[in-house]
Amino acid sequence: MDRKYLMVTGLIVLVLVGLFGAGCGKIKPGTAEVRRPEVAQVVVSPVREEAVEDFYETAGTVRARATGSIASKVTGTVVTVHFRQGEPVRAGQLLVTIAADEMAKKVAAAEAAYQEAVKAQAASAENRRLADITYRRYAQLVQDGAISRQDFDRVAAQKKVADFDYERAQAAAVRAAAALEEAKVYQGFTRVTAPFDGIAREKKVEEGSTVVPGTQLAVIEDAAEFEVDAGVDERYASFVHPGMKVFVTVPAAGRQLDGTVKEVVPAVDVKSRNFLVRVSVPGEGLKSGLYAKVRLAVGDRKTYLVPRTAVVEKGQLTGVYVVGNDNVIRYRLVKTGKDYGQQVEILTGLAAGDQVVVSDVDRALDGAVAKEVVVR
Numbered sequence: 001m002d003r004k005y006l007m008v009t010g011l012i013v014l015v016l017v018g019l020f021g022a023g024c025g026k027i028k029p030g031t032a033e034v035r036r037p038e039v040a041q042v043v044v045s046p047v048r049e050e051a052v053e054d055f056y057e058t059a060g061t062v063r064a065r066a067t068g069s070i071a072s073k074v075t076g077t078v079v080t081v082h083f084r085q086g087e088p089v090r091a092g093q094l095l096v097t098i099a100a101d102e103m104a105k106k107v108a109a110a111e112a113a114y115q116e117a118v119k120a121q122a123a124s125a126e127n128r129r130l131a132d133i134t135y136r137r138y139a140q141l142v143q144d145g146a147i148s149r150q151d152f153d154r155v156a157a158q159k160k161v162a163d164f165d166y167e168r169a170q171a172a173a174v175r176a177a178a179a180l181e182e183a184k185v186y187q188g189f190t191r192v193t194a195p196f197d198g199i200a201r202e203k204k205v206e207e208g209s210t211v212v213p214g215t216q217l218a219v220i221e222d223a224a225e226f227e228v229d230a231g232v233d234e235r236y237a238s239f240v241h242p243g244m245k246v247f248v249t250v251p252a253a254g255r256q257l258d259g260t261v262k263e264v265v266p267a268v269d270v271k272s273r274n275f276l277v278r279v280s281v282p283g284e285g286l287k288s289g290l291y292a293k294v295r296l297a298v299g300d301r302k303t304y305l306v307p308r309t310a311v312v313e314k315g316q317l318t319g320v321y322v323v324g325n326d327n328v329i330r331y332r333l334v335k336t337g338k339d340y341g342q343q344v345e346i347l348t349g350l351a352a353g354d355q356v357v358v359s360d361v362d363r364a365l366d367g368a369v370a371k372e373v374v375v376r
Contacts, residue, residue, distance in 0.1 A: 043359035060230030062290040064221035072211040073189040076100030110183040117176035124169035131162035231274030321357035321364040331366040
């Protein structure tokens with residue numbers, strides 16, 4: 001009995017020792033086996049250095065190509081304002097009507113003076129005609145010896161006076177006509193019209209307002225074409241020239257526009273070390289004063305680019321998923337640079353040859369194993 005007991009006990013001990021030995025061959029003391037999550041398939045693209053067009057980006061301000069600040073030219077009271085702020089207006093459209101009694105009185109006085117001048121001219125013309133007839137008659141009589149030379153000289157003098165009076169009356173009529181025309185022009189200033197097609201950006205007066213020459217009535221902007229004024233660092237002066245194509249973004253209007261450098265002001269501001277560049281852009285959907293970003297090409301360089309879809313933001317962190325040689329996916333922090341359409345520049349964090357996850361990045365997990373890696 002004791003002998004059987006010892007044999008069974010020894011057999012159990014041998015089995016336990018064997019199991020313990022087998023376990024120690026796979027797991028080291030102080031460690032535990034970890035099973036990584038798996039991702040069925042990931043699409044990666046190798047990082048490579050690419051030649052890109054380098055650019056300089058600066059801030060600018062949108063302004064209308066043509067702006068008309070309309071002011072009153074007469075003294076009076078605003079009777080009617082015919083437009084609303086922000087609405088389109090057409091060239092010649094009536095904007096403001098001003099009641100100017102003084103202008104009306106001047107026109108009436110000029111009209112009366114002109115009528116008197118016309119009558120005086122007619123009377124002098126008639127006197128001139130009669131004096132001319134008398135002169136010709138007396139010239140014949142003095143030739144025939146029917147009258148004395150003294151009588152003829154008196155008639156000749158009267159003719160000269162009649163001619164002079166006619167010329168003077170004619171000049172007075174011309175001056176009166178000009179004065180009447182001027183008065184009517186000034187009276188026309190009581191009807192203020194738009195100088196060109198555009199948008200009424202500002203309404204400066206209301207009905208009942210008293211205005212004098214110089215009082216601002218409205219501001220009209222040409223909405224067909226706008227310009228962007230941007231300050232460019234003096235380092236890039238050699239790259240910018242009139243006619244150069246640039247790219248303009250106006251975030252508030254949701255517009256991305258192709259612009260053309262219209263003017264380069266070579267004077268450099270001593271404080272900012274910038275010079276002014278004026279860029280022409282299409283005007284649809286823009287307003288003066290909007291913030292704009294202007295991008296100018298300033299040469300070529302090499303850099304690392306990844307698809308925009310590969311960049312993953314995690315709070316304040318920016319990174320990409322990289323698949324290593326062991327097919328393990330790891331989230332790697334990077335520093336991004338400039339945008340190139342659908343691609344983003346990577347300044348630090350990646351090296352040539354790194355396999356970056358570029359598709360379905362929402363399925364990628366830091367530390368997971370990619371069962372299948374597709375290189376694109």
